[in-house]
Amino acid sequence: MSSCDTCVVRNRAICAGLDNQEIAALNVMGRRRAVAAGEPLIWEDDDSLLVANVIDGVLKLVTSTEDGREQIVGVAYPSDFIGRPFGQTSRASVVALTDARVCVFARNDFDRFAREHPELEHKLLERTLAELDRTRSWMMLLGRKTAPEKIATFLLEMSERLDDTGCTPKVGAARRFSLPFSRQQVADVLGLTIETVSRQFTKLKNDGVIELPSRREVEIIDRGALVSIAG
Amino acid sequence: MSSCDTCVVRNRAICAGLDNQEIAALNVMGRRRAVAAGEPLIWEDDDSLLVANVIDGVLKLVTSTEDGREQIVGVAYPSDFIGRPFGQTSRASVVALTDARVCVFARNDFDRFAREHPELEHKLLERTLAELDRTRSWMMLLGRKTAPEKIATFLLEMSERLDDTGCTPKVGAARRFSLPFSRQQVADVLGLTIETVSRQFTKLKNDGVIELPSRREVEIIDRGALVSIAG
DNA sequence: GTTCAGCCTTGACCAAGGTCAAATCGGTTT
DNA sequence: AAACCGATTTGACCTTGGTCAAGGCTGAAC
Structure with missing residues (x-):
């Protein structure tokens, strides 16, 4: 076999x-x-x-x-x-x-x-x-989006790709997931610095848009807000 | 036929x-x-x-x-x-x-x-x-290069793609060429604004790295400098 | 449970590049 | 030749996000 x-x-x-x-x-x-x-x-x-x-x-x-x-x-x-x-x-x-x-x-x-x-x-x-196609839409993000837009777009994309609920086949986007990236790696995806990534994450948390249960864990509280920030 | x-x-x-x-x-x-x-x-x-x-x-x-x-x-x-x-x-x-x-x-x-x-x-x-492959190397440019690096990289790429000397098949890179882009379009390629593009062009001209015989025309005077700026 | 190392967050400051506005240039039309 | 128009350049100023420097967490090792 x-x-x-x-x-x-x-x-x-x-x-x-x-x-x-x-x-x-x-x-x-x-x-x-x-x-x-x-x-x-x-x-x-x-x-x-x-x-x-x-x-x-x-x-x-x-x-x-x-x-x-x-x-x-x-x-x-x-x-x-x-x-x-x-x-x-x-x-x-x-x-x-x-x-x-x-x-x-x-x-x-x-x-x-x-x-x-x-x-x-x-x-x-x-x-x-x-x-x-995917790479080209990422070029738009790198060339033309602001830091908050980049972060929001990134989180939405992650929620579509990952899923912690163990629900397979996936049904739409996950509300909660575990990032396979460190903060530095998120920065390297988005063309930002680690400090900017950290500050944007903190801001989204303070604004009640996401929760950060642990370093790698993300929970989306207000997907609508995220979509609207992503532009 | x-x-x-x-x-x-x-x-x-x-x-x-x-x-x-x-x-x-x-x-x-x-x-x-x-x-x-x-x-x-x-x-x-x-x-x-x-x-x-x-x-x-x-x-x-x-x-x-x-x-x-x-x-x-x-x-x-x-x-x-x-x-x-x-x-x-x-x-x-x-x-x-x-x-x-x-x-x-x-x-x-x-x-x-x-x-x-x-x-x-x-x-x-x-x-x-x-x-x-080409698109991915452009992502690096968009995400991680500075304005002077972007402009220099762009001019070198253009000189490889275009050629005003009418020499076909092309032998290496052109020294002088005519951009198919307006300043705004150069900005849209590089993820910059038109003003930054203009300022960087002017700086390269003042530094003796390029000549700008007309709006669309570019002549590379010091390719080595351009390569070194491109990083 | 303590310690430690690496990762992450935060703050103060700075500079690259963006914004806004005005002047200039180069072609074209009149 | 004068007027005009869009593209480009230039200048003054400002904002975003980067840099530098402490601290603070957290999870793994002991």
């Missing part, structure tokens, strides 16, 4: 829709790997040697300047695809934010397999197009 | 590599269209009804907030593909910056054709992955 048979993201990842024979072939090429929180999986500007599906956990895609400034350019959740197929180098590092499990493939093998399986390439294309 | 036969981007656009029969089929589906400078081709949040290849000219992809702030999230040059295949809505408007010619397809027809021609989908995937 292949590990794909027991894969929890089997029907949501790009593997969905492949027939048994194809899954078997993929299964031979790939292997599961655990990545501890904080551990990198792919390095910026390195040769692109591997690609992967996220099984569980959350990972960040990050680019840095020489003088150490960081910008998180993407976040990968379970069933997301990471890495740069059909290209020589990766232009972002991939680092686990939480303990994560991924299903990794050598890029060469994956590229070859993908070219032979149009259905897989199609899935990858759809995912890449959706990611491009 | 099909218009593809005389198409100047025939070997660079996603049509490259298709056989004669495929080109003939595409040719039946598509039609050429002129878009005047300033004229929109696709509207944000509209149903995604068409996709296109750029034949010549430059177009911007732009998203706006309700209160009128704009962010240019992409720029399309000849041979680039625009529009949102395999999706119900477009998340950015596409507007011509210069007079442009495009080769448009009804999205439905294009989607169907693409699914039947894996080689075409592969080309589209490669292009989309490259665009995602």
